[in-house]
Amino acid sequence: MELIVSVNSKELDKYLKFTNSFIIGLRDFSINYFELDLESIKELLKKYCDINLFVAINKNIFNDDLKDLENNLIELSKLNIKGILFYDLSILSIVKRLDLKLDLVYNQGHLVTNYNIVEFYKTLGCKYAYLASDITANEMEEISNKVDINLMALFIGHVVISHSKRKLVSNFYQHIGKNNKNELNEITEKGKDNKYYVIQNKQGTNILTKEILNGTSAFINLKDKLKYGILDNNLISDDVFLDVLKLYKDNIDLNITDDELIKKVSDLIGDYDGFFYTKTIYKVK
């Protein structure tokens, strides 16, 4: 498995000792990724000419976005982009219609949950698939066994668990007659200790786990099955994140054992392992 970092700035030097594969968002077209506009992406690729750069375009696309989207895709196809992580079908449609030289990552978030849908998008020309964070490691392994495609999954990061087009936070503050200038907010479920992050920006409102996903055990089990493991630096301090990234790299290079990796990452970010080993309930009995 190779490591991809979802970055929190355009300064990539800090990561380069450990990986040369990155994900960034495209300004005004991404949700929950660090965003750059097209010109800045071009500059980034000039500055770091040997990197594998994936660009995430994962907002819901509306009619008014289509022209800009098409222009951006045409420009991106002229760059040395490793792939486009896409959510909206319009991206797949435009790339096929214009026969653009862009490799596509099927990235419909929580919908990438089974081998048939991954196979289906492979037949439509997708080269990669980014698996949902709410399926188990066993399900990921089964998909890898059944579909010959480059798979990727998130192993480290705050997990995005919902997205709304509504401005839920500012609406609330407007209603109670107060100002709130925070982009990052924290909610707590009444009567419980469940805390989540809420980010509101121009694309709407997103809820993320406050705990950092630690998928290290799953990473160990899947490193021969998936092509890429994603580590997301957003909302994690650089000190902690770079330590974790180094440990992952050391493990891949066989410099530390699996047990050492698990222990050391756990010491840094805790043991929250999401749904890697927990199946969701289909029907309440």
Next chain:
Amino acid sequence: MLNKVELLSPAGDLERLKIACIYGADAIYFGGREYSLRANANNFSLEEIKEACSFAHSLGKRAYLTLNIVFHNEDIALVYDYIKQVVEAGIDAFIVSDLFLVKYIKENFKVEVHLSTQVSVTNMESVKFLKEMGVDRVVLAREVGRDDIKKIIDEVGLPIETFIHGAMCTFVSGRCVLSNYFTNRDSNRGGCAQICRFAFDINDEENFSMAVKDLNMSKYIKDMIEIGITSFKIEGRMRSPFYLAVVLSSYRRIIDAVLNDTLSDDLLNREVKILSKVSNRENSTHFYMKEADVSDQYYLGRGEPSNQDYLGIVIEKNDNLYTIRQRNYFELGDKIEIITPNMDIIDFDVDNLYNEKMESINKANIADSILKIKIDEDLPLYSMLRRPYL
């Protein structure tokens, strides 16, 4: 010349399906025991699906099965045989989320495939792509506004379905797994625990709510017909038969009046009033004419008193003696309304009341008890008694 449009009703079980059919729906959608996004509704066995299709078809209505969970590996093995059996039961269309099923169904069966709102389709490029793939209809994302809907219809020409009434998701469909994380119940496989309706604190403030008002598009039906929407969808497979009857008959009257060019302000205002009363929640039009904003959310002290308007349903008739299954308290002397599948609303003073043994009683106070009432009207079966709305 306006196109004929479809009024599409949910049904959580066979009784609701029959109510929906006779109260004005043109088509009914429902879930089977597997693969449906309302895993905890009663849902339909294969035998019931067959009966549902047969009943709907006998009245010239269409029947759609929701097959709209987001599949996990373990769900796949048995679905193909299930689809075959449902097709044999007579289904007219499947509503699906996973695109691999579109291909499979279109290659193997002569039934329609409608793409669920779970895929959150929001633009004409995507709809064109889906049309080429063989999708027969797209249920657009709830976030798509009026002008975008019109443009999609004008440019692509694929039948478009939109929600017109009922509860709304706060988050983009398919992009929310709050339920998974808060309760372990899989929101994309029918287990949504409606976390968006929970109470939270945010930062240093108490009582933050993410809940949104219900949708009520009654005032815009004429416009929605004029821009070319094909199907008008009511939300709520878990809703009561009474709710379905009231909501469907109101929208039926509005749609028919638009198509007959007889829609008046009086008629519209009356139906708007009825629709507001039955759902018992505040409502809005959300994204249709503008971006959803501060006015579309619930905040502190959301009121949702229990609705006791539904008094009973006619389950048998013998000349003018009607057998009623009681639902809520009423008594001699009450002024009530009777709604009928013929779309009539009849005023009635309760001047007689009997128990099942034809003994005279003063009040109906036992839920689900069987009562008898003499009424000098020719009421069809499934007529309903309610507290006055008008």
